[in-house]
Amino acid sequence: MAIKTKNIIDFKSEAGRILLTSMGALLLLMVSAVFLSSYLETQLGSFKEVVFLGLAMVIALGAQWFLLKTIQSPQVLSPEERVHTTNEKLRHILNSITRQVESALGIKNTAVGGIENPADMLAATLIQCVAIMSEQVQSLLSALQMGSNESLEEARQSFIPLIDKTAETITQYLHVSQNIDNQLRERINETQQLLLNLRRELATVPQNQQQDTSQLFACIRQMGDVLETHLLIDNVVKKQLEVVTHDTNDSAFTLITLMRDLSDQAGNLVRYITETISKINAMENGVDESVGYIVRIGHFIQDIPEKIQRDIQAIQSASGVIDSLSYLVDSIKEISFQTDILAVNAAIQAAHAGDAGLGFKIVADEVRKLAVNSNKAAEMIEAGLDTARHTIHEGLKFKFLEEVMQQMNEAAQMMDSVKKLQEGHEDMRQYYKTLFTVINQSNMKLAQDISEILGSIQYQDIVRQRIERMQAAMQRRNELLQEFAIQLDVTSGNNMDDFATALNAVLNGYLEEESYHGNSLNSSDDGDQPPKFELF
Amino acid sequence: MARILIIDDEEQLRDLLKQMLSRDGHEVVTAFDGVDGMRVFNQFNPELVITDIIMPNKDGIEVITELLCRNPNVAIIAISGGRRAITAEFNLESAEMLGVKGILSKPFTRDQLREAVQHALGL
Numbered sequence: 001m002a003i004k005t006k007n008i009i010d011f012k013s014e015a016g017r018i019l020l021t022s023m024g025a026l027l028l029l030m031v032s033a034v035f036l037s038s039y040l041e042t043q044l045g046s047f048k049e050v051v052f053l054g055l056a057m058v059i060a061l062g063a064q065w066f067l068l069k070t071i072q073s074p075q076v077l078s079p080e081e082r083v084h085t086t087n088e089k090l091r092h093i094l095n096s097i098t099r100q101v102e103s104a105l106g107i108k109n110t111a112v113g114g115i116e117n118p119a120d121m122l123a124a125t126l127i128q129c130v131a132i133m134s135e136q137v138q139s140l141l142s143a144l145q146m147g148s149n150e151s152l153e154e155a156r157q158s159f160i161p162l163i164d165k166t167a168e169t170i171t172q173y174l175h176v177s178q179n180i181d182n183q184l185r186e187r188i189n190e191t192q193q194l195l196l197n198l199r200r201e202l203a204t205v206p207q208n209q210q211q212d213t214s215q216l217f218a219c220i221r222q223m224g225d226v227l228e229t230h231l232l233i234d235n236v237v238k239k240q241l242e243v244v245t246h247d248t249n250d251s252a253f254t255l256i257t258l259m260r261d262l263s264d265q266a267g268n269l270v271r272y273i274t275e276t277i278s279k280i281n282a283m284e285n286g287v288d289e290s291v292g293y294i295v296r297i298g299h300f301i302q303d304i305p306e307k308i309q310r311d312i313q314a315i316q317s318a319s320g321v322i323d324s325l326s327y328l329v330d331s332i333k334e335i336s337f338q339t340d341i342l343a344v345n346a347a348i349q350a351a352h353a354g355d356a357g358l359g360f361k362i363v364a365d366e367v368r369k370l371a372v373n374s375n376k377a378a379e380m381i382e383a384g385l386d387t388a389r390h391t392i393h394e395g396l397k398f399k400f401l402e403e404v405m406q407q408m409n410e411a412a413q414m415m416d417s418v419k420k421l422q423e424g425h426e427d428m429r430q431y432y433k434t435l436f437t438v439i440n441q442s443n444m445k446l447a448q449d450i451s452e453i454l455g456s457i458q459y460q461d462i463v464r465q466r467i468e469r470m471q472a473a474m475q476r477r478n479e480l481l482q483e484f485a486i487q488l489d490v491t492s493g494n495n496m497d498d499f500a501t502a503l504n505a506v507l508n509g510y511l512e513e514e515s516y517h518g519n520s521l522n523s524s525d526d527g528d529q530p531p532k533f534e535l536f
Numbered sequence: 537m538a539r540i541l542i543i544d545d546e547e548q549l550r551d552l553l554k555q556m557l558s559r560d561g562h563e564v565v566t567a568f569d570g571v572d573g574m575r576v577f578n579q580f581n582p583e584l585v586i587t588d589i590i591m592p593n594k595d596g597i598e599v600i601t602e603l604l605c606r607n608p609n610v611a612i613i614a615i616s617g618g619r620r621a622i623t624a625e626f627n628l629e630s631a632e633m634l635g636v637k638g639i640l641s642k643p644f645t646r647d648q649l650r651e652a653v654q655h656a657l658g659l
Contacts, residue, residue, distance in 0.1 A: 272633055283621045427621040434597045438633045
């Protein structure tokens with residue numbers, strides 16, 4: 001603004017000079033015209049008028065000479081006035097530079113504050129988000145190891161919105177970085193313009209006067225050095241900020257990609273495990289059915305000896321009853337035999353008795369028939385008992401065979417069940433083997449992705465460290481510039497020898513520190529180089 | 537055309553696949569189980585492996601895991617018809633989770649095979 005004002009003043013001054021010169025020339029022309037007219041009249045008029053006209057011409061020439069003298073001032077000033085004028089001009093330049101520096105510091109208060117606050121805050125938010133996501137991933141893995149499908153899905157569901165939040169935060173972060181970059185670019189342009197104006201101002205001071213104000217000129221050159229170093233620092237910061245922004249952009253993109261992959265993979269894993277568990281349940285039900293069948297067969301087989309024992313006891317009891325009945329048959333046979341003998345004896349005795357024994361003989365015959373019939377009945381009973389005994393023995397044999405057959409059938413069914421059980425076991429083994437292989441491989445992939453995410457998180461911390469180092473360098477630079485501005489106001493350029501050196505020291509210190517941390521600015525030209533990581 | 541290794545314990549299907557792929561101009565070798573498959577893989581260094589899942593000695597899941605551990609970019613197509621309670625769907629989904637380039641459920645057509653092979657080889 002000051003330079004612009006100065007340029008306007010110069011323009012007005014030059015225009016005034018041209019105007020005055022033109023007016024003087026016009027006046028001279030008019031006087032000459034009047035003089036010529038009067039001269040012609042003197043050939044006919046009085047001598048007194050000629051004198052007046054000559055006087056008027058002298059006055060006009062004098063006025064013109066005065067005007068010319070007034071507008072061509074510096075060359076005709078006295079040495080004291082020249083020094084004074086030059087000093088005033090240089091003071092004007094100094095004031096202009098001071099205002100520029102103060103203006104630059106004004107920019108600093110917003111631009112560097114922009115670096116310090118929103119970017120740092122966003123970097124912290126970013127790191128916090130990533131840390132939360134890292135915890136979520138850990139809980140995801142824990143849920144996976146616990147085998148609880150519900151907890152796994154819960155962990156995954158809480159994981160998804162965090163990805164969007166992180167993406168949004170990174171976008172804001174990059175936006176702020178871009179703003180800072182733009183502000184720096186603008187400030188660099190302003191500073192370049194300031195230097196250009198300074199050089200123009202210096203060029204307007206004549207060489208022969210520069211020796212008279214050597215101290216001020218030295219001061220101005222130092223100020224030029226200071227501003228150039230200031231410009232250099234801004235350029236370095238801008239370049240470093242570009243590196244940081246580029247790296248953050250890459251890192252953020254990688255981070256978001258990894259997070260989304262991780263979420264997708266976890267989702268696939270959840271779905272896979274959910275489906276697999278339902279299939280395993282169906283398979284286990286089949287195995288349980290086979291096992292239940294085998295258990296029932298086992299109980300049946302376990303009961304068989306007891307049942308057989310009971311049957312044998314019952315048969316033995318029936319057989320005992322039959323045997324006891326056999327004794328009775330023998331008794332009947334004995335009675336029948338004795339009755340027969342008795343009847344024979346009675347018949348003999350009846351024959352001896354003659355006619356008197358005829359009736360008795362009839363009785364004896366009937367008794368004998370009874371004996372024979374009794375014997376026949378006993379034999380029939382014996383035959384029936386034999387048949388019953390035979391039937392019991394045969395029945396026992398049949399029952400045994402039936403039991404054996406049933407056992408055979410049960411054994412055959414049991415073999416079939418055992419075979420099914422074995423197949424079920426093989427299927428289950430194969431199923432679990434496949435399942436564990438898939439889960440194990442997925443876990444390894446998840447762990448690998450988490451490792452890469454942690455690497456990106458670590459890189460975000462390096463970005464934060466870079467910004468902090470940048471902030472420290474800018475802070476030192478700003479302190480020096482503030483001191484510089486105060487010096488300009490107070491001493492008009494005295495005792496400023498060390499400012500450029502001090503600013504250079506700030507710049508060199510910053511570059512050295514960056515180099516120490518492996519973030520050489522030269523490496524930023526090589527965009528393909530991988531980021532260098534350091535532990536934090 | 538590509539070098540292709542087919543691993544399957546069913547001889548008829550193995551031969552049929554070999555015939556189909558050879559007709560398309562591929563150089564095809566076969567193996568009868570996972571162990572044999574890994575041996576042939578080391579010798580033949582194929583560009584594509586087509587492997588069954590349920591096999592004796594070393595199953596397809598083990599083969600896929602081992603091959604992908606060696607080289608995550610190796611092209612593999614998993615084929616399966618399932619067995620008893622283990623469905624083809626489960627086997628193929630498991631293979632997909634491990635990172636194979638293609639899956640085919642038995643039985644499949646020649647066109648399906650050709651399409652899967654071209655996709656796996658990036659043709």
